[in-house]
Amino acid sequence: MNYYTKGIFDMNTPKGILIVFSGFSGSGKGTVMKELINRYSDYYALSISATTRNPREGEENGREYFFKTREEFEKMIENNELIEYASYVENYYGTPKAYVEEQLKAGKDVILEIEIQGALKVKEMFPDTLFMFVTPPSAEELKRRLIGRGTESIEVVEARLSRAFEESLGMEAYDYLIVNDTVDACVEEVHSIIQNEHSKIFRNQEFINRIREELKGFSKDNMK
Amino acid sequence: MNYYTKGIFDMNTPKGILIVFSGFSGSGKGTVMKELINRYSDYYALSISATTRNPREGEENGREYFFKTREEFEKMIENNELIEYASYVENYYGTPKAYVEEQLKAGKDVILEIEIQGALKVKEMFPDTLFMFVTPPSAEELKRRLIGRGTESIEVVEARLSRAFEESLGMEAYDYLIVNDTVDACVEEVHSIIQNEHSKIFRNQEFINRIREELKGFSKDNMK
Numbered sequence: 016m017n018y019y020t021k022g023i024f025d026m027n028t029p030k031g032i033l034i035v036f037s038g039f040s041g042s043g044k045g046t047v048m049k050e051l052i053n054r055y056s057d058y059y060a061l062s063i064s065a066t067t068r069n070p071r072e073g074e075e076n077g078r079e080y081f082f083k084t085r086e087e088f089e090k091m092i093e094n095n096e097l098i099e100y101a102s103y104v105e106n107y108y109g110t111p112k113a114y115v116e117e118q119l120k121a122g123k124d125v126i127l128e129i130e131i132q133g134a135l136k137v138k139e140m141f142p143d144t145l146f147m148f149v150t151p152p153s154a155e156e157l158k159r160r161l162i163g164r165g166t167e168s169i170e171v172v173e174a175r176l177s178r179a180f181e182e183s184l185g186m187e188a189y190d191y192l193i194v195n196d197t198v199d200a201c202v203e204e205v206h207s208i209i210q211n212e213h214s215k216i217f218r219n220q221e222f223i224n225r226i227r228e229e230l231k232g233f234s235k236d237n238m239k
Numbered sequence: 240m241n242y243y244t245k246g247i248f249d250m251n252t253p254k255g256i257l258i259v260f261s262g263f264s265g266s267g268k269g270t271v272m273k274e275l276i277n278r279y280s281d282y283y284a285l286s287i288s289a290t291t292r293n294p295r296e297g298e299e300n301g302r303e304y305f306f307k308t309r310e311e312f313e314k315m316i317e318n319n320e321l322i323e324y325a326s327y328v329e330n331y332y333g334t335p336k337a338y339v340e341e342q343l344k345a346g347k348d349v350i351l352e353i354e355i356q357g358a359l360k361v362k363e364m365f366p367d368t369l370f371m372f373v374t375p376p377s378a379e380e381l382k383r384r385l386i387g388r389g390t391e392s393i394e395v396v397e398a399r400l401s402r403a404f405e406e407s408l409g410m411e412a413y414d415y416l417i418v419n420d421t422v423d424a425c426v427e428e429v430h431s432i433i434q435n436e437h438s439k440i441f442r443n444q445e446f447i448n449r450i451r452e453e454l455k456g457f458s459k460d461n462m463k
Contacts, residue, residue, distance in 0.1 A: 148440070154453035173457075180454035183447070191435075192443045208435045211415075214428070216372070219416045223407070229378035230404035233397075 031060075031124040032212055033115065033141050035134045035189075036205075038149030039179040041161040043195045047149060048128055050202045058209075060118040062127045065091065068106040081111060098140060099133035110137075124209055131185040138188065145212050147205065148189040152196050154179075255284075255348040256436055257339065257365050259358045259413075260429075262373030263403040265385040267419045271373060272352055274426045282433075284342040286351045289315065292330040305335060322364060323357035334361075348433055355409040362412065369436050371429065372413040376420050378403075 038044035052059055065081040067088050076082050083091070088107045091097050100109025110127055118125045127137065137144055151157045157179060161172045186192070191208055195201040212218070262268035276283055289305040291312050300306050307315070312331045315321050324333025334351055342349045351361065361368055375381045381403060385396045410416070415432055419425040436442070 150450060154450050154457065157454075158457065176454060176457040180451065180458045183451040183454055186447050186451075187440060189440050191438045192440050192446065193438065194446075204435070204438070207431055208438065211428070211432045211435055214415045214417065214432065216411060216413050216416050222416065222418075223410050226374060226378050227404065227407040227410075230381075230400060230407055233378065233382065233400040234404045 031119045031122055032209065032218070033119065033137070033144040034124055034126045034209060035137055035144055035146045036126050036128050036149065037131055037134050037147070037182075037189070038193075038195075039151070039157055039182060040175045041157050041164075041179070042149045042151055043160070043198060043201070044128065044149040046198055047193075047195060047201050047205065048126065050198055051126075051205055054202060055206055058124055058206075060121075060123040060125050062110055062115050062118075062125055064108055065097070065100075065111050066106060066108045068108075081114075083107075098127070099129065099136035101130075101132060131182055131188070135185070135188060143217070145191075145209065146189040147191045147193055147208070148186050149193045149195050149201070150186075152194050255343045255346055256433065256442070257343065257361070257368040258348055258350045258433060259361055259368055259370045260350050260352050260373065261355055261358050261371070261406075261413070262417075262419075263375070263381055263406060264399045265381050265388075265403070266373045266375055267384070267422065267425070268352065268373040270422055271417075271419060271425050271429065272350065274422055275350075275429055278426060279430055282348055282430075284345075284347040284349050286334055286339050286342075286349055288332055289321070289324075289335050290330060290332045292332075305338075307331075322351070323353065323360035325354075325356060355406055355412070359409070359412060367441070369415075369433065370413040371415045371417055371432070372410050373417045373419050373425070376418050 036044060036048060048061065052061055063077065063079075063081060065083050065088060067083055067085050068080075070076070070080070070082050074080065074082075085107070088100075088109070091109070091111065092100060096112055097109040098112050098115060100107055102108070110129065110133070115125050115127075127133070129137070134146060138146070151160060154176075158172070158176060161167065161175055167175075193201060193205060193208075216223070260268060260272060272285065276285055287301065287303075287305060289307050289312060291307055291309050292304075294300070294304070294306050298304065298306075309331070312324075312333070315333070315335065316324060320336055321333040322336050322339060324331055326332070334353065334357070339349050339351070351357070353361070358370060362370070375384060378400075382396070382400060385391065385399055386393075391399075417425060417429060417432075440447070
């Protein structure tokens, strides 16, 4: 049968969706991302950041990070090769455009796990991006999880909660609120939202143009 | 545990989502709707139209339609009691606001199965509505299905295809393109899109306000 296909499989626009995934520290977003990529490795690619910090033991260039010198990084900024970047503790961190575009062209949905400042820059540059914000079911629960880790001093926990409040001020810039109650349900919700995103009208303009043209042809036949 | 809840279960805004479901004649949207309501009767209510046409045998007031006299219907128009209306073959058809609002308040997602003209009016009045457009996988397939019914003359089939072309011009006003290849997969896709819609950021403002307030409280504790 001569069926059209939607979204990612459109012949002339074979491209994935860009996804920004943010959330409070302690929301469990790292675990959710890891499990999502694990379960659906054919669907998704996680963006790899560039950084000027030194590789830690076991880290590999092009796997955990693209490791760059300060000069290389600043050249990337100059040449507009980064989707977004920021500096923390005297090191640069950023998202190289080339890797993301390559993965999108290969039909993968590409996930950027970045913070809200970066997210806002992505929104400017790629307005069609899907924005998701992950949160625990309540602030109480966030506090419990941060304390429960047992690895952080009370000062660090308090700083994270304070930071979480600031981050919460930007939640309205996102498209979806993902409540991470259990990891399993959360992963399935995220997967389902991304898959449905492929059915958005504006991502299927080719399909629409094609069916419209063909229907127009049928109408002309009627005029004979 | 003191968890917040999202969307429909927010205590102060217990309301469902309004959904417009349109599609070409022959797209199978009627079958999909029927099966959706069947499978998920706790989730959805199908809006009941008002009409001035006479009840057919077996039809019941308040089940298939709200049957109205011309005077009653025009009074509803005057009093702004209809979400949208139109007249076909000398009869009025419209969507009464009261029934829809009642069902939304009861926490049901309410589905309007209406045509594009009506859909555009709904969009003006209720911009938060979720708009879905159902189509067969191709125009060829639409033609095949219309002919395959065997109940329509070739003139009727041609008129429907011509009409479908006109309707296709309005597809960009919708949010989602639903390709009805098999009814079963289509029903599940529609259900999944509607359920995910409850996770939209703008439908969860209460949740966001609450977590923000609580995090602010934690920040203040830090200042002591």
